[in-house]
Amino acid sequence: MEYSNVSETTILNDKISDAQKSNTLPTIESPCIKVCKVAPDGKYCIGCYRTLDDLTKWSRASNQEKQQILDAAISRRKSLEAQS
Incomplete structure (x- = not known):
């Protein structure tokens, strides 16, 4: 086409x-932006806001699971931005 x-x-x-x-x-494409660095608290990547557990699950996750991971990462980012 x-x-x-x-x-x-x-x-x-x-x-x-x-x-x-x-x-x-x-x-669903990975939200990785090639800024792979763990936050000081060790809980998430400061580039894509996925947790370390999310990062390890990503390649085997279904689209539904990937969407849940993305939704949580977006929520995490918004929450952290509101705190600063």
Whole structure:
């Protein structure tokens, strides 16, 4: 499929539609931003806000589990930003 001058939403919808037809969904990409450093308290990565346990689970996690990890990381980041 040619994607010149097509919105990102349209492209994503096409990919999801194709994946549903083949009975698979796109894999959720890692939120890693290549700033891999553990916070001073040792509980999470300061780059992506995933816990060390989340980092080790990621490669074997289902899309549902990955989404839960991402949701927790976003919540963690927002909470920490509100504290500072």
